[in-house]
Amino acid sequence: MLGSQLQEAQDTAQSAGFANLTSTDATGQGRAQAWDRNWRVCSQTPESGDVDPETLIVFSVVKEGELCPASTEGYLAMPGDEMPSYVGRNLMDSINQMAALTGEVTAEDVTGQGRDTENENDWRVCATTPAPGELIEDTVTFQVVRNEEECPS
Structure with missing residues (x-):
């Protein structure tokens, strides 16, 4: 619904x-x-x-025509919503809020090491595509680092 x-x-x-x-x-x-x-x-x-x-x-x-606030309890992003800022947030929680999208939701290691991000609890978000404030179409990419690492400048 x-x-x-x-x-x-x-x-x-x-x-x-x-x-x-x-x-x-x-x-x-x-x-x-x-x-x-x-x-x-x-x-x-x-x-x-x-x-x-x-x-x-x-x-x-x-x-109708308004954006769902990302702070809504149980918020799920919909195509046409404005991309919230996920910087610093846990990858698993961020991906869970994208569960309503039918397109691709991916995560990539931004350190250039090409590591597998499969264990989503061990990673945090540095940036996203689309960027915060841009409209979500149906594809989202999270640029991430391991929890103990710093995001690149």
């Missing part, structure tokens, strides 16, 4: 037997979602999965 219109997300949840639904402005501005078709889902709590139908489902939303 992430990335879908709020109305569509609510309809899907209700058809699956969930009736306890609410939504909140993901920007923190406290705006009411009076016309559900004008809002897009950035995240939901709890996440989709094996959940009791009596559980309260909260959709964090932004108006």
